[in-house]
Amino acid sequence: MTKRIFTLFFIYIVHQLSAQESLIDTVFIDNQFRKVSKTAKISNLNSDKILENSTSLSDLLRFQSNIYIKENGRGSTSSPSFRGTTAQQTAFVWNGININSIFLGQGDINNLNPLSYENVGIKYGGGSVIYGSGAIGGSIHLNNILDFNRGFKGTLFSEYGSFGTSNSVAQAKFSNDNFSFSLNINHSRSENDYEIPQRKFINRNGEYENTSFNLGLAYKINPNNEFYWQSQHYDSDQHYPIFSENQTKTKYFVQTFRSLAGWKLHSGKFKNNFKLAYLEDNFQYFGDINKSKTSGGTGKQYIIKNDLDFLVSKNSSFNLITEYQYNEAEGFGSGIKTPKRNLGSFSLLYRNSQSEKFYWELGAKQEIVEGYKSPFLFSASAKYIANHWYQTTINFSRNFRAPTFNDLYWLPGGNPNLKPETSTQAEMAHRFSYRNFTLSITPYYMHIIDNIVWMQATSYWSPENINKVDGYGLETDLSFEKQFGKHQIKGRLSYSYTKSVNLETNKQLMYVPFHRINFNANYQYSWLGIFAQAFYNGKTYTDTDEKNFLEDYFVVNAGVNLNYLKHYQIGFRVNNITNKAYQSVENYFMPKRNYAINIKFNL
Template sequence: MLSEERQVMMKRTFAFFFIGLIGQVSAQESLIDTVFIDNQFSKVSKTAKISNLNSDKILENSTSLSDLLRFQSNIYIKENGRGATSSPGFRGTTAQQTAFVWNGININSIFLGQGDINNMNPLSYENVGIKFGGGSVIYGSSAIGGSIHLNNALNFNKGFSGTLFSEYGSFGTSNSLAQAKFSNGNFSFNVNINHSRSENDYEVPQRKFINRNGEYQNTSFNLGLAYKINPNNEFYWQSQLYDSEQHYPVFSENQTKTKYQVQTFRSLAGWKFNSKSIKNNFKLAYLEDNFQYFGDINKSKTSGGTGKQYIIKNDYDFLVSKNSSFNLITEYQYNEAEGFGSGIKTPKRNLGSFSLLYRNSQSEKFYWELGAKQEIVEDYKSPFLFSASGKYTINNWYQTTLNISRNFRAPTFNDLYWQPGGNPDLKPETSNQIEMSHNFSYKNFKLGITPYYMHIVDEIVWNQATSTIWTPKNISKVDSYGLEANLTFDKNFERHHIFSNLSYTYSRSVDLETKKQLRYVPKQRVNFNANYEYSFIGFFVQAFYNGKTYVDENEKKSLKDYMILNSGITAKLSSKFQLGFKVNNMTNQIYQTVDYYFMPQRNYAVNLKLNF
């Protein structure tokens, strides 16, 4: 049963949702058939390293966004046991240096400065995009190591379609999705409801580990609408309502059980104007995050908070000529919060920014762009930000890209005001970055090699001050550098289709004062994905190797390396009916992504998908 307080919270959130439903209409970013609301994502993909995970890939790892990113990207995922608190790390950076972008809006928590991956259900999105490298000129604070883009799509002229998906797996795990879409020449509608739950009571007998009190459940409702008034004007609206409960694992039956509850509401409405020389996209967004932590699941909440963000954003693109354009992005945010049991009272913050980008494609072979941004953050002197990038196609088998940027992250409310431990004297982080990609293609093969370097000043790191108190401080300088390599093979012949992807990452992230590798930054990672389809049968294999990972600042304690292998089979019995079976951790490996918290050994899942 829900507590009375939580029922009130949910009723209020549902009220916000239905008020928005009555009062607003929606559209999409472009006049092509299938688009994302984040119109900048396709632009940055011209020079940045981008990875796209479509709905089919999402269903291969539907259990959690952690699993999806762990097996289908080379991002390091730090998870406190399956289904518990989870955070990403790009290129040796921290979770706070990763921006989560929902349909073009930065949604990192104003408390934590990051996103909890396991409180973002992948079934809520048609596409999960991954952008490597800094992007603060466009996506704001925290876009230092990279950004994760949660995209919803709206179509026109597609008629009606629907999807039902249900998966059941080990440890009492179930994932369900119901989705319906309708569109004609002027109107588009997309509704998505998904639910995930698990008893999550797995054991690792070799380490005498039981995932006690590990259950979780979450539900998400997503609605998108689009309407074209005429060929030049579109209105759009995208909304999301999310509710979850996570129980945190304990190590003995006598230990007090804890849990964490989250309710999230996001609403984005906008108007797009499009003419021959002008494209303008005006957005209004409201984000609300509520959370409650229970130090004892049988008692009232111990701590919690409510964070609200009001956002006005305008994206003006002026076509100077056929091959060049100026893009002005302005944004204003008002953030307010109310804490409970954390020393955080009622902090408020005003933020504004002005970004100007110039893009030029004088020839089919050469494309370049320049960007500049001034961020205005209340109570902080924000640095001047810039970006420069270019792509040169030398011949039909080789092209190279270069990216240079300065990025930043502002201290969050928890960094500043959490008691005990918060530090009001923190400085904002700044970073300078350079990367150069080399992309080769030969017949069905593509090879990409990207060395990168980041120099971060005043990085904010939480360290243990006493046995019970953690506090943040600025590390004067950090160097993060490494290499990413990616090889793909894609071939169709007769009724066969083969696709494979092999990626390798080498990462060094060094505190220049101690000369030591930062915590939870594996030096080496390898990912492999392969899909084979013949007629109505499909097979897939997923594998990743994670190198030795230090868990302290002195390189004295580490998690040993490991390799995990998954495989699955799907059978499309008709155009509307598909069955699937999957084996996770086939070799029964014992592994941890966070010290003390073991992940599951071999487990299974079966799924059913209906299209109509």
């Protein structure tokens, strides 16, 4: 099958090589991300922001976004919650490809090392028309960038912190007029043996270690044709915390391989981005670290995706996105044998900007999925710039999540008759600008039907389509930026109110905090940089009856970076300055005050 795909790809290349016209400057592989940013709420975290929270993607998102992160102790299983939705209702997108697990339907944040990426993008709200299953609450975009005409650039970064923690990355990039090369190797590990004396908590068996190898290549045949390739290999050893010395120690191994090849073409009114991807996820769970594996599995995805833009006029265009996937898996110790699935989709978007002040777009998508009926999806959005100090955007969409192999085939309990989850949602954002200040206010509403929930049957659990959920809330962001002489100040304060209610019980969903506040500030003067970051997490229920809850907490980090020498930067960071004992999942406490020191060398 793979041989056939690459043969077709080669024939398609030969057929199109004669095209000439617009100049291509940069290979930003997820070309849709910049398009949706015109109307959607977007956050971009560049490499400098990533290094401020290099320990894990959980820390990066917890401190630099208002996404709620559920983490079973530092470095262990971790998942996000956008606007009161679940981890399965969040899409993880790697260079434009949805990489949610075909077993679980989600991504484990702590098995996605942030040091592997140059940009982490966050899109709030539904995006299934473009990014497929799971893009209900929002999507997290893990981007690698390939540039041309930048010469050679090398970076070495190494950090050592409390609890025997180290994070290191070596990156090399080279590009000229026609060729671009990027290599990234990173490694993280920690003994992770912290204690919370007043809670009589020790993070026993909490150690972890992971390594990632990332390679990117791009070649420009002529000004209108580029080929690119991005690959990633990830290997992780993650232990799960236990509460007493008498408990059996467990561990979890993960090996991931991702490979993406593509061709970008410009020809007159046409722009085309053709992709071939192969994704493989392997995992092994050990119920006793001294014995052989208890369960495991291998999931493979073969993907063909084409993104065609046709310019109708100077201000309007059609965008056709077609995708075919073949998924196969093999389970061990779970009752899952060798399930297979074919699925395809067709998305059509129309974008129009008749004036500098008004932009709008419409989208429609039909999924064709083997084994069950899939919903018709749509989206509509618009942006209006009233004047220099006020603009507004509106988004309306229908999104979905397909049942996963675990939902359908896990034994005992899998349910092959599940329907996909669907959601309808709307939001309207208002943005105000005054001098160095920008204020955005975004109210939203979301209605989810056929929610897939695992319910206890007799002696086992089984998933059912039972719940309807109403979610609504408000997100506000106030940012400030000013530069005078050698001084530069940046700051951002955000607040979110989230209500996510099970309509059958009229109760707030588990692990959905009502209130969250985030604060980030950076000051730079010549060779001195100072940053501070903080978040407040409000009351959070841990059961469906609103009887048990986690207390609210406030956590502050701060750090300093010194660039006194030309190619060197030395940094120091204090985490959890107030020494707060807190937990984002019941009984799994996070570390109190701890420290990290780092050095960065730019070649």
